[in-house]
Amino acid sequence: MTTRAVAETLDALRTVVARIEADTSGALGAEERIVLGVPEMDAALGGGLRRGALHAVSGVSAAGAVAATGFAVALAVRAGRRGRTAVWIRQDMSGRETGEPWPMGLAELGFDPDRLVLVRAPDEAATLRAAEAALACPALAVTLIEPFGRLAAFDRVAVRRLALAAGRSGVPAIVVRAGAPSLAAPVGFSAAETRWRVAPAASPPGEVDWGRPRFHVELVRNRRGGLGRWTLGWNGHERGFAVAAGNAGSFGAGAEDHGGRLAEPPRRAGAAAGAGGGLRRAG
Structure with a gap:
């Protein structure tokens, strides 16, 4: 194939992709926002997480596995719609390594286990x-996707298909990498509209409601707005986030600290850049 033929083929493919994106941009619910309830976060996100989009959540280390999953479930709770079912697709090895979702733990987080379809897949391709x-x-409220391993099947093309599918249906897709390295710059996940790094946050001494889930959260990619860091508490009864008091955000050794601030103001995407409350029980 000549250089000119290759260029024409690439131009044709770009035209097809642009047409697909245009067709999905007006999908029912695609531009609807999931309000998180923290003004600084919602402002950075342009009003909240876009419903018809792909979002990725990862723990900053193996110790952050449950925190990452807990935060992803909290996002799914915020995305919920009355009477609609959520789907959680998990690769088998995720359950073996990190434990299985526990109905009572999900209920404590405000997630109705009766409205959950849990799918166990044998491998990445499935x-x-x-x-x-x-x-x-x-008709679904949200789709949680939890693969395991090196994600060879989740290349740029495959992840782009997921993003386009979310845009067509208006169903939010949340990929959670509980025990994986950070998704700050993963191969294939450039199609994710937002990417989040999560670490567990300790409850401060003297807290009345000790043990409520708390997270150090960093928005490391946002295709439509700013970035930022927050330390958040999650109330499963009220199904809402709040900026946590008395605990500045931290992402462990080598991470950039907040200098004692509870929340870092959102910044433009081009600028430099507790646990799940009984979520899991060993299988």
Whole structure:
């Protein structure tokens, strides 16, 4: 194939992709926002998480696995709609390594286990196929996707398909990498509209409601707005986030600290950049 033919083929492919994106941009619910309830976060996100989009959450280390999953579940609770079912697709190894979702723990987080379909997939390819099938159903409230391993099947093309499927149906897709390295710059996840790093935050001494889930959260990618860091508490009864008092955000050794601030103001995307409350029980 000549250089000119290759260039023409690439131009044709770009045209097709642009047409697909244009067709999905006006999908029902695609531009609807999921309000998180923390003004600084919602402002950075342009009003909240976009519903018809792909979002990625990861723990900053193995110790942050439950925190990352807890934060992803909290996002799913905020995305919930009365009477609609959520789908959680998990690769088998995730359950073996980090434990299985526990109905009582989910209920404590405000997630109705009766409105959850849990799908167990044997490998990455099956996880990807199940995710695409779920995102094709506009009647769902949210789709959680939890693969495991090196994610060879989740290349740029595959992840782009998931993002487009979420745009067509208006169903938010949340990929959670509980025990994986940070998603700050993963191969294939450039199609994610937002990417989050999560670490557990300790409850301060003397807190009345000791043990409520708390997270150090960093928004490391936002295709439509700013970035930022927050230390958040989650109230499963009220199903809402709040900026946590008395605990400045930290992402462990080598991470940039907040200098004692509870929340870092949102910044533009181009600028330099507790646990899940009984969520899991060993299988």
